[in-house]
Each structure stands twice: as structure tokens, then as C-alpha cells.
């Protein structure tokens with residue numbers, strides 16, 4: 001340590017002086033390391049902006065500092081929390097702020113006079129682009145936000161359902177979607193709805209196959225609602241969400257006093273709760289092997305054995321199952337029982353990914369926007385044509401759930417009602433996705449959809465029947481419903497055409 005000399009700079013000796021020095025040093029430190037700072041007075045008016053902050057002004061919609069200074073903070077910085085700091089005098093040391101200029105990590109600190117009264121506040125942008133500087137934290141935040149949104153939606157729809165059920169004097173286990181809720185008129189969407197409608201008429205098990213977020217659960221509800229069991233309960237179990245050790249009790253129930261700690265009254269399992277209705281087994285590919293054997297036995301015998309009882313109880317339940325895994329591959333790898341697979345695979349319904357039905361994107365976007373508007377009590381967003389083209393071009397790995405998330409974020413960030421492509425590109429990049437090229441004309445995409453090869457991975461007879469149906473429908477349309485002309489064009493007899501029209505299978 002260098003020796004102190006008389007002319008070495010000295011600390012002030014009084015407490016006030018030290019405090020002032022510390023405050024000044026902190027201020028200069030923040031001013032130089034942060035991305036930007038500004039001050040508001042007690043009324044919330046912007047009174048000072050440092051040089052760093054000025055580069056955010058164009059993204060906030062200002063071309064000069066003069067336009068920004070003197071305005072109320074919430075008028076010029078959407079979603080700011082400065083007002084609350086002024087009102088409560090409590091600092092916010094770290095927060096995430098999202099608005100049209102992007103997402104930022106910010107601090108808000110009240111300024112007090114000598115008597116301790118709040119006289120203004122200082123806003124500090126600690127980091128911009130936190131998605132790169134704070135990547136792990138932001139990913140976790142995005143995940144939590146998604147879960148929270150899902151939970152909120154679920155809660156809201158549960159509330160709606162119980163209100164409807166209460167009004168009808170009914171139980172709560174009802175389906176919440178019908179086929180009308182499944183938005184889409186692309187060939188792939190029409191085909192999956194046709195298959196699902198047909199499944200609703202049958203009593204056999206249905207296996208819904210498709211990537212995550214494609215609408216398998218929605219279709220399970222719709223199948224139940226259109227089936228002869230619609231008056232009965234619709235009960236679902238998400239197998240991936242229940243710990244393996246609890247699944248058996250969840251499925252089959254627990255007999256009264258079955259084990260120490262078990263309730264004296266016992267507990268009904270989902271099979272019992274679904275009696276007379278439909279049991280939806282979501283994420284069936286995640287079922288542990290030991291339970292696969294028990295489920296198979298129950299399905300074969302039509303009876304279940306509640307935990308801790310040695311009595312078999314008959315059940316009357318229709319099974320729908322879904323998975324986003326490749327169940328056939330799991331069978332080949334010995335991870336899923338082949339006999340259970342065939343028992344469930346009676347009526348497979350393949351739910352197409354969104355990228356195989358891009359022409360449905362405009363309708364989906366409109367419906368998701370209406371949904372949001374209803375929830376937030378705002379007018380529906382207007383998705384500009386460049387934004388729609390960008391949405392139509394994305395591969396949507398998370399399918400409709402991911403699409404909804406992007407729309408929600410765009411709505412949250414935009415000040416007006418419209419959503420443009422630049423905004424969406426920013427949101428996609430922040431989520432770690434490099435935006436794919438836009439697709440201007442979604443009607444051209446219908447042709448590309450037909451080329452999606454996964455469509456061909458199903459029984460040939462089914463595909464031939466589908467092609468026949470489409471050819472007949474197109475020719476009938478072209479000839480204004482004239483059957484003779486249709487039959488001629490297709491090179492079939494009129495009797496054959498009548499036969500096909502009456503019995504399209």
C-alpha cells in the first residue's frame with residue numbers, strides 16, 4: 001500500500017460528506033456501466049436522460065430528445081413501473097421490462113430530499129437484450145411465463161365450465177371443446193376432423209398421435225362431446241404429470257383403509273370417476289411398464305382392482321389415449337407393451353403439425369387474437385399482412401401453443417392494435433428462433449402441404465379412399481353438382497358415383 005502523504009486525496013471527515021461522495025460515485029458508476037438512465041420528478045415527468053438512454057428513443061417512437069423530455073413517464077415508456085416507485089417510495093432493484101423497444105433488465109430507485117420525502121425517481125436500464133446476456137435466466141423466465149399462462153387459461157376455462165355446469169345443475173366433469181373449437185379448413189385439418197368424427201361414432205379406443213401442441217387434447221374433448229357418452233363425464237389423466245408411484249392409485253383408486261395413512265373412506269380412481277363416460281389418457285407413451293401390464297389387464301377384463309382391495313370392480317368407460325412420442329418405435333425398443341399398443345391402436349387419428357397446414361394459420365391467428373382480446377377486454381389485434389406472411393413461413397415446432405405464445409407477446413408489446421413483421425422477428429429471435437422466410441400466399445401453401453411426406457405414413461386403403469373423396473368432391477363442385485358430368489369426367493359409371501356418394505368410406 002503506498003504511504004499516505006499530505007497531498008494524497010483524503011476522504012471527507014464528516015458523515016454527510018462521505019455520504020455525498022458515495023452517492024456521487026455510485027451515480028457515475030451506474031451512469032457509465034448501465035445502458036441508460038433517466039430521472040423523473042415527483043409528478044412522473046421526465047426531467048433528464050443520459051446519453052446512453054438516448055439510443056432507445058427511436059425504438060420508443062421519438063426522433064429527438066425534445067419530444068421525450070417533459071412528458072409523463074407512462075406516456076413515453078410503455079409498461080413502466082416508475083409511477084409505483086414514486087407512489088410507494090420503494091425501490092425496485094431488479095425487474096424485467098418489456099415494451100415495443102424490447103426486453104430490458106431495469107432498476108428503479110426513489111430520490112429523497114434531506115427530510116426523507118420522495119421527490120423523484122431514477123430509472124436505470126442495466127442490460128438490454130437480456131436474452132443474450134442473461135440467457136439461462138430468461139429461458140427459465142419464459143418457461144415459467146408459459147406455464148403461468150397455461151395455468152391461467154386452464155383456471156379461466158374451469159371457472160367457465162363450473163359456471164355452466166352449476167347453471168345446468170350438473171357435475172363438473174364435462175368436455176370443454178367441440179369439433180367447432182378445432183380451427184382449420186386445410187385438407188389436413190379437414191381430414192383429421194373427419195377421422196375424429198368417425199371415431200366419435202364408434203365405441204372402440206382411439207389413439208391420438210401427433211406432436212406437442214397440435215390439438216390432441218382438444219380433439220379428445222370433441223370426440224367425447226360428439227359421442228353417445230356426451231352426457232357422461234369426461235375425465236383426463238396426464239400420465240407424464242403424475243409421479244409413477246401415485247399412478248396406480250390415480251387410475252384404479254384406493255380401498256378404504258388400504259394402508260396406514262390411507263383415508264378411512266378410500267378414494268375413487270379415474271376409472272370410477274369416468275364411469276358412464278370417457279377416460280382420456282394423455283401422454284400414454286410415458287406410462288411405466290408395471291402399470292402398462294395392469295392397464296392392459298383392466299382393458300381386457302373390463303374390471304379394475306382398487307389398491308389394497310382384492311375385489312374386482314367392473315367399469316363402463318370408453319378409452320381415448322394420446323401421445324406425442326413415436327409409440328411404434330417404443331414398442332420396437334421394448335419400452336411399450338406391444339399387446340397394449342394394439343389394444344389402444346384400434347382407431348388411430350394422426351393430428352398434423354401446423355407446418356403441414358400453414359393455410360390454417362390466418363384463421364388460427366384471428367381466433368387466438370379474439371381469444372386474447374376477450375380475456376384482456378381489449379379490441380382484437382390487427383395482424384398486418386407482412387406479419388401474417390412471416391407467421392405462415394415458420395416451422396412452429398411447438399405448434400399452436402407456440403403460435404399463441406408469439407401472438408400474446410406481440411400483443412403485450414405493441415402500443416397500438418397492429419402487429420407487424422419486425423416485431424414478430426424480434427420476438428422469435430429473443431426466443432432463440434431464427435425466423436424462416438415469410439410465405440406471402442398461403443393458398444400456394446396448400447399445394448406444398450399436400451407434399452408433406454408424413455401424410456403418407458398411414459394405411460394405403462385410407463389414403464386411396466381420401467383421394468377418391470377429394471376427387472369426387474372437386475369434380476362435383478366443378479360441374480355444379482351434375483352427377484352425369486362428374487361421372488364422365490372421372491371415368492366411372494353413374495352407379496359407381498352414386499355408390500361412393502352414399503357410402504364415402
Ligand SMILES: Nc1ncnc2c1ncn2[C@@H]1O[C@H](COP(=O)(O)OP(=O)(O)OP(=O)(O)O)[C@@H](O)[C@H]1O
Nearest residue numbers: 181182183211212213214215216217218324400401
Ligand atoms: N385446431 C385448433 N384450433 C384452435 N385451437 C387449437 C387447435 N389445436 C390446438 N389448439 C389449442 O392449442 C393448445 C394446445 O392444444 P392441445 O393441448 O390440445 O395439444 P396437445 O396435442 O394435446 O399437446 P400436448 O401433446 O403438449 O399435450 C390448446 O390451448 C388448444 O386449445
